[in-house]
Amino acid sequence: MQSKKEFIAEAISSYNSMPAETNDLYKKYTVDIQLDPASPETADINACESRIERLSRAVTDKTKIKFDAIISEHTTKSFRDNVKIIRAEDADADMLSSKLFKSNDDKLAAFSNAYSKYFIIVDLPEGKEESLNLLFINCACLPVQVMVRTGSRSKLGMFELYLSDSDSNGTMSVLHEVRVGKDSRVELDALHNEGTGSNVVNLCKSVIADCGSFSSNFIYAGGSTTKAKSIIDSQGVGSSAEVCELAFGNSEQKFDLTTYMTNSKPRSHAKLESGAVLDGKAHCILKGFAKVEKGTKGCFSRITERGILLSRDAHVDALPDMAIDYSNEVKATHSAATSPLDPEHLFYLESRGMDEPQARKTLITSFLAKYISNIGNGVAHEAAMSVMLEKLESGRFGSMPDMAARGVWISR
Amino acid sequence: MILEINDLHADAEQRNVLKGVNLRVKEGELHVLMGPNGSGKTTLAKSIMGHPQVRITKGEIKADGKVINDLPVNERARLGLFLQFQNPIEIEGLGIVNFLNTARGALNKEKISYKEFMAEIRSRGESLRLREDLIGRSLNYGFSGGEKKKMEMLQMSILKPKLAILDEPDSGLDIDAVKVVAENINDIRKNTNAGVLLITHYSRILNYMEPGFIHVMSEGKIVREGGKELIEQIEREGYQIDGSK
Numbered sequence: 001m002q003s004k005k006e007f008i009a010e011a012i013s014s015y016n017s018m019p020a021e022t023n024d025l026y027k028k029y030t031v032d033i034q035l036d037p038a039s040p041e042t043a044d045i046n047a048c049e050s051r052i053e054r055l056s057r058a059v060t061d062k063t064k065i066k067f068d069a070i071i072s073e074h075t076t077k078s079f080r081d082n083v084k085i086i087r088a089e090d091a092d093a094d095m096l097s098s099k100l101f102k103s104n105d106d107k108l109a110a111f112s113n114a115y116s117k118y119f120i121i122v123d124l125p126e127g128k129e130e131s132l133n134l135l136f137i138n139c140a141c142l143p144v145q146v147m148v149r150t151g152s153r154s155k156l157g158m159f160e161l162y163l164s165d166s167d168s169n170g171t172m173s174v175l176h177e178v179r180v181g182k183d184s185r186v187e188l189d190a191l192h193n194e195g196t197g198s199n200v201v202n203l204c205k206s207v208i209a210d211c212g213s214f215s216s217n218f219i220y221a222g223g224s225t226t227k228a229k230s231i232i233d234s235q236g237v238g239s240s241a242e243v244c245e246l247a248f249g250n251s252e253q254k255f256d257l258t259t260y261m262t263n264s265k266p267r268s269h270a271k272l273e274s275g276a277v278l279d280g281k282a283h284c285i286l287k288g289f290a291k292v293e294k295g296t297k298g299c300f301s302r303i304t305e306r307g308i309l310l311s312r313d314a315h316v317d318a319l320p321d322m323a324i325d326y327s328n329e330v331k332a333t334h335s336a337a338t339s340p341l342d343p344e345h346l347f348y349l350e351s352r353g354m355d356e357p358q359a360r361k362t363l364i365t366s367f368l369a370k371y372i373s374n375i376g377n378g379v380a381h382e383a384a385m386s387v388m389l390e391k392l393e394s395g396r397f398g399s400m401p402d403m404a405a406r407g408v409w410i411s412r
Numbered sequence: 413m414i415l416e417i418n419d420l421h422a423d424a425e426q427r428n429v430l431k432g433v434n435l436r437v438k439e440g441e442l443h444v445l446m447g448p449n450g451s452g453k454t455t456l457a458k459s460i461m462g463h464p465q466v467r468i469t470k471g472e473i474k475a476d477g478k479v480i481n482d483l484p485v486n487e488r489a490r491l492g493l494f495l496q497f498q499n500p501i502e503i504e505g506l507g508i509v510n511f512l513n514t515a516r517g518a519l520n521k522e523k524i525s526y527k528e529f530m531a532e533i534r535s536r537g538e539s540l541r542l543r544e545d546l547i548g549r550s551l552n553y554g555f556s557g558g559e560k561k562k563m564e565m566l567q568m569s570i571l572k573p574k575l576a577i578l579d580e581p582d583s584g585l586d587i588d589a590v591k592v593v594a595e596n597i598n599d600i601r602k603n604t605n606a607g608v609l610l611i612t613h614y615s616r617i618l619n620y621m622e623p624g625f626i627h628v629m630s631e632g633k634i635v636r637e638g639g640k641e642l643i644e645q646i647e648r649e650g651y652q653i654d655g656s657k
Contacts, residue, residue: 343464348501350485351461351494352511352571353518359486362506362514366550370505 011114126151164195307338431632447629492574557584594620
């Protein structure tokens with residue numbers, strides 16, 4: 001077993017030496033991200049802490065969400081016994097060696113393993129049911145790891161809200177490792193609404209035992225550059241995985257969202273729904289890869305990628321991909337589509353009395369709602385919808401310049 | 413509302429489709445527009461509602477004496493015009509109740525309580541024999557062709573237009589559904605005194621209605637007009653009666 005020192009050294013070395021993308025297919029489609037493991041000493045701790053205190057109070061007042069844990073760079077608070085927060089330096093070698101994300105798996109995982117400040121550990125015993133709300137506020141650099149383990153026949157709903165204390169540059173990096181027990185259900189909802197200068201990393205690796213189910217809903221609305229990777233292994237017979245991810249960006253925001261799903265046992269289900277709504281010069285890459293292994297009779301796998309472009313300069317690269325080792329008695333489909341708002345849809349809504357900006361807003365909201373409706377947690381659902389609506393309200397929905405064009409664009 | 417169409421010429425998809433249409437529909441009247449495929453019926457309906465891909469090259473459309481050729485689509489809806497689409501679109505994520513409420517607001521309809529609003533939707537849905545669970549779903553998403561047509565009628569009954577253009581409300585419906593839709597159109601007309609321009613290929617729906625005016629359209633023009641007797645003639649002889657074929 002590696003010592004803690006060796007583990008960290010390997011992680012730093014992997015982070016420094018690994019390429020940003022190791023998959024040949026995706027090398028052309030990747031967004032660079034600059035992560036700065038700034039030390040806390042470089043930031044004004046007191047000023048930062050008082051901003052975070054104010055922000056967390058404001059968020060709680062506005063959303064009425066009762067947070068079970070608040071995590072920021074210099075302080076953490078947990079109000080629940082089953083949410084344990086430990087500083088990275090206190091993690092023991094056993095814990096590190098049993099991690100699902102190895103440092104040589106991925107450059108961003110290596111960053112997280114090398115520089116994580118905290119481990120948030122959620123351990124749900126057999127047969128228990130729990131719903132948790134976690135608030136993360138970043139000041140300069142907040143790399144954390146969230147380790148979830150559920151016993152059999154348990155049910156966990158987790159909502160994570162990510163914010164920055166300002167629009168200045170910063171790094172928010174979170175690595176999730178989720179072990180779903182037999183007959184257990186885990187729903188992980190995360191809403192990223194960091195400041196416009198932030199770099200955001202969200203990694204998630206999940207293994208699902210027999211008849212277990214895991215669903216994740218990741219919504220990215222903030223940050224300047226977002227890199228996300230989900231690796232889901234439906235390794236239990238009859239297990240089910242649903243990954244839903246949505247990017248909502250404008251100006252020059254960049255999103256690079258990758259999901260790998262594997263059906264490795266019979267009757268397992270894996271579903272990926274990726275969506276992007278982009279304005280300005282925003283760019284999003286949606287990469288979904290599904291692997292159906294041999295001997296997975298009765299399994300189901302589906303990838304759906306959709307993009308809505310609200311300006312001529314916005315850009316979506318959608319790359320759905322599948323590898324099916326066993327072609328009999330499995331169902332597997334993939335699809336991708338990107339377009340501006342449909343002029344016929346706008347005409348329909350306008351014929352019902354809505355003016356053009358209202359019709360546009362209705363179509364965009366409907367698209368977003370389709371993804372947000374996957375969120376089963378009422379608190380998370382409401383928070384996600386209100387953040388999206390707030391962004392929409394502050395956006396521009398200019399006049400329609402040319403209906404003869406193939407689509408409808410926002411004039412600038 | 414009085415809708416007047418005078419010598420209307422219009423292009424759609426870079427083709428001259430309407431070549432001098434004249435028509436006048438008054439409140440409370442039921443007009444039926446028939447004609448072979450491609451004769452311009454749907455283009456006429458779209459031009460009245462202001463579809464951006466239909467370009468009026470000559471003539472005028474008037475609502476209560478005011479020329480509306482250049483009026484934005486939503487303004488026409490606010491005047492009281494309603495178009496029932498031949499192929500209603502699906503919008504996933506747009507809840508039907510939310511959509512109807514937004515449309516009512518956009519049309520400046522009288523404010524009613526949520527309870528009254530829901531009761532009206534339910535009652536209208538029942539009379540259209542729409543499955544109750546459909547009301548809780550996204551607009552037309554995953555609906556059958558018949559359900560979509562009924563959803564259009566539900567919208568009409570809730571939005572209460574002054575003049576409705578119904579573009580093939582009967583196509584794709586089974587025999588029972590045709591009767592249900594026809595009865596609902598009659599009911600809405602009776603309650604609101606709305607004028608209706610009904611486009612259809614089949615006389616079946618007219619068995620349940622009392623149209624006062626029948627118009628036959630061919631090659632972008634209205635070539636024949638008359639009363640209900642014209643329908644029987646069309647049934648017997650087809651559209652050749654216009655003599656243009």
